[in-house]
Amino acid sequence: MNLVSTDRDSNGLMMKRVIVLAFASVMALVPRCSLFADEGQVFSLLIRTLRTTQDASVQASLLQGMLRGLEGRRDVVAPDSWGSLQEALLKSENALVRERTIALAQVFGDQAAVERALSTVMDPSQTLSQRRDALGRLLNQQNREASNLLVKLMDDPEMRIDAIRGYAVVENPDAVNVLLTRFSSLDATQQRAAVETLASRTVYAESLLDAIQRGRVSREQIPSHVARSLSEMLGAPFTAVYGEVRVVAEDRTKLIAKYKALCNPDAIAAADAARGRAIYQRTCAACHTLYGEGGQVGPDLTGSNRANLDYILLNSVDPSYDVPDAYKTVSVLTVDGRSVNGVLAEEDATRIILKTAEQPRVVIAKRDIEQRRVSPNSMMPEGQLDQMKPQEVLDLIKYLRTTRQVELVQ
Secondary structure: OOOOOOOOOHHHHHHHHHHHHHHHHHHOOHHHOOOOOOHHHHHHHHHHHHHHOOOHHHHHHHHHHHHHHHOOOOOOOOOOOHHHHHHHHOOOOOHHHHHHHHHHHHHOOOHHHHHHHHHHHHOOOOOHHHHHHHHHHHHHOOOHHHHHOHHHHOOOOOOHHHHHHHHHHOOOOOHHHHHHHOHHHOOHHHHHHHHHHHOOEHHHHHHHHHHHHHOOOOHHHOOHHHHHHHHHHHOHHHHHHHOOOOOHHHHHHHHHHHHHHHOOHHHHHHOOHHHHHHHHHHHOOOOOEEOOEEOOOOOOOOOOOOOOHHHHHHHHHOOOOOOOHHHEEEEEEEOOOEEEEEEEEEEOOOEEEEEOOOOOOEEEEHHHEEEEEEEEEEOOOOOOHHHOOHHHHHHHHHHHOOOOOOOOOO
């Protein structure tokens, strides 16, 4: 079966690319594919196809399909004849083909490819994208050597966020000391990432709680969604230090009335939508898209009923009031103690992919899942408005009710 046309006119070339990209997309769904008896047949077909074409763009697309199909997997046995094909592809003049070949070899357990990836991570002459991708693959394969490099990457401003988040993926005995010792020198975005990482594992979270108690991390530096997670993870000891993580459903009507009185027509008219946009970016943009910008964990707000104050307040005060299944929180505890909360983006026979407030794509192999549950709660944290000053609430509401984008004021 030859998947690649040899047509060289412009229409034939375009059609060939479409066919290959479509096939590569199917390969990204390998674990779900029922067209073949097993995964080995799928990859054997891909390898035969890779051998029959000299078109680098076709090769790159097929390699990417294989990588997507194996994302989140470990200990994958290389298909027959991969070794000779790997040698040929590594001689390609196309950098993308070489990079993806190395990435696949790494997934297949090739030690030379692993060493090359470790070198790429630490090489500032490589592109930032290459370094991040290499680190991500190594950590997803639970590579301890890569985890041990994180302390050095903390000194690299371009890789610091990746290093901070990397401590969540692989448990590291040095993580708590590294993150808390440097906490005060991190910027606000990095501090938030550090808090989220320290809340990802019970062994880390206990030290974070001690840091809150000692004043090394302030209560205000704990986002609402992290506080909810820590409350479930640590229980009474967390509540004793942080205070109750209030369930707003019980006094929803009272709170909505309070904010509705605050957001009277005169106060809204005097509010500043530009300042509100800055507040939105700090509190909402990680999960929601508005005017084409932002995250995709929660619904796109651009076309929502934002002109209606009651609608905005209900969804802000009690986001778990009426949650569609697609936005319910999925909580996963891995066999090595990592806690991940997000919404389900994809699932197949071997893995799940979550969208979290911290990362748009977290791949978890099903073999690594100890516990999984679906909560009726929204990923959107409760009590966000309670943490704002009255003027900030007014500015945010004014921005949310706009009909076109406004200039950003920091």
